Amino acid sequence: MMPDQDLSAFSLFDLFRLEAEGQSRVLTEGLLALERGAAPGALEPLMRAAHSLKGAAAIVALEPAVRLAHEMEDALLALNRAGAVPVQRIDALLAGVDLLQRLAQVGEAGLQDWLAANQHAFDAAIGAIGAPVAVAPPVAAQPVAEEAGAMPATPVQQASDELLALASQARLQALQFAPFITSLERYKRSQAGVMQLLEQLRDAATASRDPHLADLAALVMARAEPLKGVLLSHIAEADEYQRHAVTVTSRLADQVLALRMCPIGDGLHSFPRMARDLARSLGKKVRVDLAGADTMVDRAILPRIEGALTQMLRNALDHGIEMPDERRAAGKPEEGAIRIGARHLGGMLLVEVADDGRGVDPQRIRDAAVRHQRATAAIAARLPDAELMEFLFLPGFSLKESANELSGRGVGLDVVHDLAVSLNGSLRAESRPGQGFALSLTLPLTQSVVRALVVDIGGEPYALPIARVERVLKLPQGALVTRGGQQYIDLAGEWIGVVGAAQVLGLGCPDAGPELSLVVIGGGHDRCALAVDAIRGEQTLTVQPLEPMFGALRDVACGAILDSGAPVLVLDVPSLLVSTNRLLHEGALQHLGQPDDAAGRRRVLVVDDSLTVREMERKVLAAHGYKVDVAVDGMDGWNMLRSADYDLLVTDVDMPRMDGIELVTLLRADARLQRMPVMIVSYKDRMEDRARGLHAGADYYLAKGSFHERALLDAVADLIGGPLID
Known part of the structure; x- marks a missing residue:
């Protein structure tokens, strides 16, 4: 699993650019959801996004961006208190987001000139956001399917x-x-x-x-x-x-x-009419054939399947089915055909949407991949057709150069792919140029039962959803090849990264024996081979939600009971891949069979929801000999604190899910962790903010606004000493 980019090589402005893009997306989507009628309570994540942008801009000394993000945060806070969202305020906030996005696209060399030329734009945006507007009475919130996620249980x-x-x-x-x-x-x-x-x-x-x-x-x-x-x-x-x-x-x-x-047909009855109306709006003719309407599916996920099938149907109508004259010229009937079929296969639900349209020319995907800067021309030319199809599932990727009311905006199949991943399933595309295109969505029959591969990791059983397992291998340790500091195996001419599952789960990294038991997880370029102790085999497990007292466990989806009656944790494969990538970016992946060369170094956990801040802190501390792990928010940090031993906690205050004050309070109440030194690094620099952090149990409070590398290192040295243990 070779990463495309290594964050350790990025400048602070590069990291700010990445964070600005991500937080701007959060703000844009959230503001649009509010405009469509989402509950005003949805303002909370938007306030956090603005706060993170403010802190990131302060780190790289972008004073106009700091002022703008601060004004946005204040405006969002006021809206949250008012319980109403005027349209004028949304317009002003979106304009501010656009300005920050433009700033993030400026090259570092011309940054100061651009800021000078756009000072008036920042002043105007700040003034518009802070200007008084007439507040309309709160509008009753309407459910928004995209933000709602899973439907509430009846x-x-x-x-x-x-x-x-x-x-x-x-x-x-x-x-x-x-x-x-x-x-x-x-x-x-x-x-x-x-x-x-x-x-x-x-x-x-x-x-x-x-x-x-x-x-x-x-x-x-x-x-x-x-x-x-x-x-x-x-x-x-x-x-x-x-x-x-x-x-x-x-x-x-x-x-x-x-x-x-319930029968899947309960959710498909409206599809023929929907296809007819959409086809007419496009000047096309089409019929929809349903097969397997009596195939049973979990009624709890049927609404989500309906949404996915709607996207698949729209894709077939707009991209696949040709205009009547084009079909006649190709020797086809004027009326196109779309087949929606469902069946059970190998204990899974297989839903297919196939059309008899033009299909997808692989060269068009190559051209679009280059146009969208997803791959270079040289790499795109070498990719096989099966891998090219995976580009269609990427967010923002479209084969169209211009958008219409139905497609071309790069939103569609990525939603279907995300659904498949969230439900432990998969999505596959197959094209026959000139003859048709087919999408196959494979999902578990029910979210209550999962077909899983049971393995031993660190002496304990764990389960992996079988739909997320690509292959199971047994290879001699000599098959491992080290390239660029990472271990790989050659799998049919493709290099697949090998990582110890025990290390990813925080269970240590035992020496590898003469034979490796490997489980290849993920798909496409985002996959790896997990080295496990042993492979027990497949079982059908009835899943059990974890007790709320455990909180959100990193890399764990749910629990289950094995056939023997023993409990087992079902692992979350997408989360495992994220954890593996994080270890890889930090250079912390340990080679199988080799001791940890960082065993004698003091270990620091940095918790901050700002990518720019936590990467800057990690770089500074790692460069001076400390072993540094990072967590993206308080909940992630709390899980890491409970699963490993650290010498120091460095945390922000304002974070989603669990803030820094809650994190410190939990730490001080834990018998094992209560003596750990804690440093708070926060943008808030008021006396009452400092008092609140120190009262919760922090040993040191450092303000981001006056942040200096030397100040951080001196504070860490005061709390735990130098990086090496004597």
Whole structure:
């Protein structure tokens, strides 16, 4: 898994540019959602985005951007308190976002000249954002499908979830009889040995010609003999009870699952009419054929499948089906055909949308990839057709050079791909130029049951959704090749990065044996081979949500129960890939079979939701010999603190999910972590802000506004000493 870019090679302005692009996207999407009627409560992430932009701009001394982001943050805070969002204010905020995006696109060499030339634009944007407007009464929030994510569970769905959990627990209790029966079998073997000794004792007593001893031995045998039958009866009854209990609880779980299922046709009935109307608006003729409408699917995810199929249908209509005259010229009927089919395949749900249109010319994808700067011309020319199809799933990627009402904006198949990934499924495209195009969406039948590959990592079982597993391999350790400091294997002529699953999960990095057990996860260029202890095999698992007390566990999707009755964690493959990339960018991936060369260095955890700030802090500390890990917010930082040992915590205050004050408070309440030194690095520099941080338990408070590299290093040295342990 070779990264395209290494953040350690970026300048601070490069990092600001990356952060400005990401936070501007958050602000733009959030403001548009508010304009469409989303609840005013959605302002919270927008305030955090503006705050992060302000801190990032301060780090690189962009004073006009700091003032603009500060004004945006204040305006968003005022809107949040007012509970209403005037349209004029949204217009002004969007104009401010546009200005920050333009700033991020300026080259570093011409930055000061650009700022001087656009000083008036910044002043005008700040004035427009702060100008008073008439506040209209709050508008009732309308559900926005794109922001809503999964639909809220209905009472029936909630009840079925609880029933499924109870059925799974009952099945687990039934499985617990197995070890009890095994212990009874051991007692039976011991009893047989005792009976054999009693028989020998009886024979010896008879041979001794002592009537009293012989009578006593006979009495003992008479009393002991019925016990054999009693124990055998109890074993038979327990075995029968277990079989019956497992059967009943399994049937109960199956019936609860059946209650959650419905025919996929329930969500497809409107598609033929939708296709007809859209085709007419485009001047085309089309018919839609439905196949497999009675295929059962989890009703909880059917609305999300409908949304994905809508995008797939629109793609077929606009990109695939030709105009009537073009079809006639190609010897095709004027009316195009789109087939939507669903079926069960290998324990998964397979939904296909295929058309008989023009298909996709691979050269058009190559040209678009170069045009969108997704690949160089040389690389695009070498890519096989199967990999070229994956470009169609990238955000912002479109084969059209201009947009119409239906497509060309680069939004569509990326949404379908994201849905597939979020549901532990996959999306595949196949094209026959001049004949047609097909999209295949593969998903688990239900989100309550997952077909998984069970592996051992760090001596414990873990499960990986089988839909996210590409291959399973066993190779000698000699097959590992080190290139550019990273270990790889050659898989059919392609280099795949190898990482230790135990290290990614924070379980250490045990030495690799002579044979490697590898699981290739991910897809396309974003994949890697996880080295695990052992591969147990496939199982169908009934998933269980984790208890809220555990919070969000990094790289873990949910829990489940193995066939043996033992608990297992189901890993989140996209999160695993993110964690692996993070270790790779930090240069912290440990080679299999090699000791950790950073074992003697002091370890620091940097927690900040600003990419610019945390990368700058990481670079400074790492350059002076400290071992540095980073977390993107308080929740991520709390999970990392609980899974590894650190000498110092450096944290921001304002962050999503869990802020720095909450993080420090949790740390001080934890028996293992409460003595760890803590430094707060925050843009807030008021006395009350400092007092709040120190009251929560911080040992040092450093303001980002007056931030200097020397100040950070001196503070860290004061708290934990130099980077090397004597």
